[in-house]
Amino acid sequence: MHSHSVNALPNRRTTLQAGAAAALAAVLAGIGETAFAQAGQIETLKIVTGFAAGGTSDTLCRRLATKLAPEFARTAVVENRTGAGGQIAIQYVKAQPADGATLLQTPTSMLTIYPHIYKKLPYDPVADLTPVSVACVFDFGFAVGPAVPLDVKTVPDFLAWAKANPAKANFGSPAAGSTPHFIGALLGKSAGVELQHAAYRGTQPAMLDLLGGNISAVSGPVGDITQHLPTGKVRILGVSGAKRSRFAPDVPTLLEQGLKDMAFSEWFAMFLPPKAPPELVARLNASIRTALAATDVADGLATFGLEVMPSSPGELAELLRKDTARWAPIVKQIGFTADT
Template identity: 60%
Template structure:
């Protein structure tokens, strides 16, 4: 057993005996590894990528001498999680994922290359996020509300579409619910993250997009993207002038989501705990909180047990809802 390993196990035992009051002690311990890889399943520049890179900066020299973010995009986040599943359970590989890929995909895809509840070890929640629904340059500037957009779609059925960061995800579900409630044929286009969809919004190749509120914020000042609604139970503090879906008559569209960090199943519990403690510590740093807020993200950590309970709860909550409306990744 190496000196670093013995020191780490001693620190972990102290945490177990003394609770989170020893957070600072744990974080000051020597790094466990030379390099840790953190997989992100979506394109650079989006909320997942930004969150991963901010965490990597804070975890460097804490859990490892180097924490490297790898964007393993494709299949709506499934490629990154598949890579995590097959990685050695030695603590040197992590992944960041929205809840969708773990709690919703089992109900929207006929077959997944991983089992969310058994192939991964929950580490910590990292952020919570509301979703926004926006239009771009294809849609006239006179369209400023959901009601306006519905009228435009009915007059322009060929161009009535919306993009989302992944088929079968919460943003896809939100857009699908909206189309059904508004009685319009709103065709879905899947992307490898929200930013590629937003680029098509700006370029006039896509009418609308559903994605994390923060993904749209940097594009609003130029006026080429207009945020029509947000999905939370109340207005987003990051876009306070934008009414919610519920305020505009779509009372069943109230959804948010968490993003979490996971390790391969069978990763030693003491290693998972060390990572969780370090992540929770990082999420209290003012510069991290401020950087995430710029992307419309609320920094929020959790214990491994809390994240496991959240995933189980959401998996069970979404099953009947998805079955009732017949939503699939192909919708």
């Protein structure tokens, strides 16, 4: 009898604890469901990019999609809405509900340079998007091909050669009004050389023309150039970062070659449609950080010359503000406008 009552105590306590735990679990489940309902119960997450499949922007989206499902949404798909140098994708995302089902991935120049070169943009870079996180950073390279003599070994060498050979003083870039276009234009201005610019639909078509000797130089993302180094026909004369690129460690920066103020990097960043709720932004930011921290993601992006670099939503907003201000006088100095 005595032993029975002693045993009864822990049983009763266990029952109470179990009851309390079940009640707590029910409350937590309720909270979880409410939060999920508020976030729009994301079945399918659409990651939208303004660039074609196979490029760096698309690659980043696909690698993120594999990690954001099932963690953030049940499934994740990539949608390529190309055209107008990335504007179509931004215009599409700004019109979507901010429920977490649509996420934009874009290079930042569409938000920091375009306002200075287009009189009429179909979006407001600040009001029409909610910053979530920077995803990665990349530098640009300035490369020459078979059209340029082998004794041209530096960017100043190239500019001197271009001055002496005005018929061949040209370069290609992935798009008019892009960062690499402006890097080439600034290089020409710095040496008083008229460098003719050829705009391509991406860096790869420009690289093919470079390899064929049809253009003298290409300004484009480092990762788009390094993949052609094994041909032996391409030489990178300089890189645009504040320090040397780990993807081309032997190549001096433009700064090291005496070209002052010539440090430029570009960011790929993630945005939700306007007025996204702060809890949703925080949840998505945490999911993106986790995805980018995965070794296979970081290593995969490195093969494209992309350095993983997540940020807080506030840091991304501040980066855009600073970059927009920095580009205003540069665009004015170059005198380029995209409105024809």
